[in-house]
């Protein structure tokens with residue numbers, strides 16, 4: 199204290215001198231600039247060559263460039279379409295949009311399920327229960343070592359060995375497993391449901407507003423007002439109230455077993471099941487490792503120090519452990535989400551019509567190879583960038599760390 | 602042994618209940634018996650220094666006092682509250698006992714100020730402004746108020762340990778525990794931390810401190826406790842203990858310490 203440490207402010211008065219670059223190969227700054235100029239030059243030359251070559255080839259084959267083909271009738275049969283689609287009248291544009299939706303269906307459900315399953319596995323891996331931790335360890339080791347394509351083919355084969363419609367498993371009332379996929383009851387959507395949903399969204403905004411009020415009140419008085427009764431009221435009671443006032447309609451469209459197929463209800467196709475299941479089961483092995491290393495990255499001393507200060511275990515987890523673990527976990531997690539999304543293009547192998555599969559058919563039928571590839575790249579770029587942006591935002595919000 | 606035990610009875614500094622009572626405390630790690638019938642009473646405002654060879658159970662004992670470790674036999678009473686499985690008792694103890702660790706254990710993702718205000722805000726339910734004022738007053742006391750906005754990684758070891766002391770003091774504990782607070786520090790930083798601890802002792806804080814800093818023990822301690830193989834072997838005022846050791850184990854230990862320093 200007294201003179202033991204030198205106060206850094208005493209020495210901060212003079213600015214550090216600027217270094218000049220010398221035009222010499224032994225100067226690292228000069229070298230870096232030369233390399234950069236060289237690399238950019240070579241890249242530009244390659245691109246120029248490719249563009250020139252392509253234009254020449256296209257002209258020779260009389261292929262018109264541009265995206266006009268998107269408005270032409272597609273004639274591609276598509277089994278699974280979330281929007282109206284008729285091969286006789288719908289366009290290539292419609293077909294590609296359905297492909298994008300199909301890809302997103304796999305990516306979004308896959309990311310959510312793989313996060314949950316992978317986190318459970320990662321925690322199991324650290325469990326004090328010998329059997330559980332060994333089992334999780336084996337799962338991770340085995341699934342990481344088998345190529346994903348093989349796993350997808352395996353799951354698809356497995357789904358196809360399910361019994362036919364006539365002998366379908368009834369798992370729950372109205373839920374059937376068969377080689378035609380999974381049948382579920384559908385819900386007759388009525389305006390009352392839309393209003394209830396709107397009430398829920400309003401409630402969500404209310405909860406966010408309330409939690410910021412709670413933080414402010416805590417800063418002022420020290421006591422944090424309870425959040426959960428307000429959340430329960432706004433998110434559950436309020437939408438239920440709206441739904442009840444509008445007559446509480448509730449009508450299910452149950453699937454009914456017919457001779458060869460079901461009548462009514464909604465279908466999850468065998469291809470979708472196999473693809474999503476395969477991707478989730480495979481990617482979860484990586485997520486498990488990430489979660490494990492994230493938890494282990496927070497030293498025991500952090501728990502002890504926070505506990506010694508009187509913080510309860512729940513508060514220690516929220517205030518101390520999670521922010522530090524998430525800082526380690528989020529970047530590799532993001533790259534696994536991207537991997538899952540990109541790996542969904544293996545759909546081609548099991549006949550699920552994702553954007554890649556539909557784009558490929560389009561490309562074969564129209565010959566617009568460059569546009570097809572460009573579209574596909576744009577689609578994946580947008581999806582990937584959205585995931586990255588969201589994860590970066592989340593990271594900055596929850597785990598902002600300056601060291 | 603019985604002579605040694607009688608020395609652990611404290612000289613009553615005041616007539617109120619003792620701050621800490623350990624009564625025949627036993628602890629095992631698996632088959633290893635790490636605390637053997639440890640009996641020790643620490644009076645209000647008393648300063649006790651604990652020393653002993655590596656692995657003798659000093660950390661284990663001090664960590665039992667705020668229940669970072671649990672004992673299996675015997676009784677521990679801190680400020681009138683017995684340590685049991687009861688969670689309310691645990692909450693009470695944790696609020697009243699501050700602890701400083703060998704490896705600082707600051708929270709790396711929080712600023713120095715946030716490290717200090719975290720517990721007052723979340724445990725004592727203190728308004729933020731008040732907690733920050735309190736934290737600044739303690740940071741001034743450990744002589745680093747200008748570092749408040751920095752992160753732990755940007756501070757030297759000695760500064761980090763002083764922050765750790767300030768952080769514990771912000772909970773206004775009645776008792777402070779130190780587990781080798783200077784042994785992870787470079788020699789030139791040991792003094793600044795010891796000076797802070799001496800300043801704290803002068804305010805009348807009850808302190809239990811595991812350390813091998815004999816100068817500090819002589820200056821501050823009312824009593825020194827020597828542990829070996831899980832037992833309290835000798836205890837008494839520092840001069841008596843260091844100048845006139847009764848047991849061979851303490852003689853051996855002191856000769857080794859003197860050789861090292």
Ligand SMILES: Nc1ncnc2c1ncn2[C@@H]1O[C@H](COP(=O)(O)OP(=O)(O)OP(=O)(O)O)[C@@H](O)[C@H]1O
Nearest residue numbers: 630633635653654655656657658659660661662781
């Ligand atoms: N978590 C644990 N599991 C098993 N054994 C432990 C554990 N913690 C400590 N021990 C053992 O208990 C004994 C006492 O350890 P303790 O840390 O209390 O010693 P110490 O006197 O603080 O030593 P040091 O001076 O090296 O810090 C040692 O033999 C140690 O190996």
Ligand SMILES: [Mg+2]
Nearest residue numbers: 659660661781
């Ligand atoms: Mg120790």
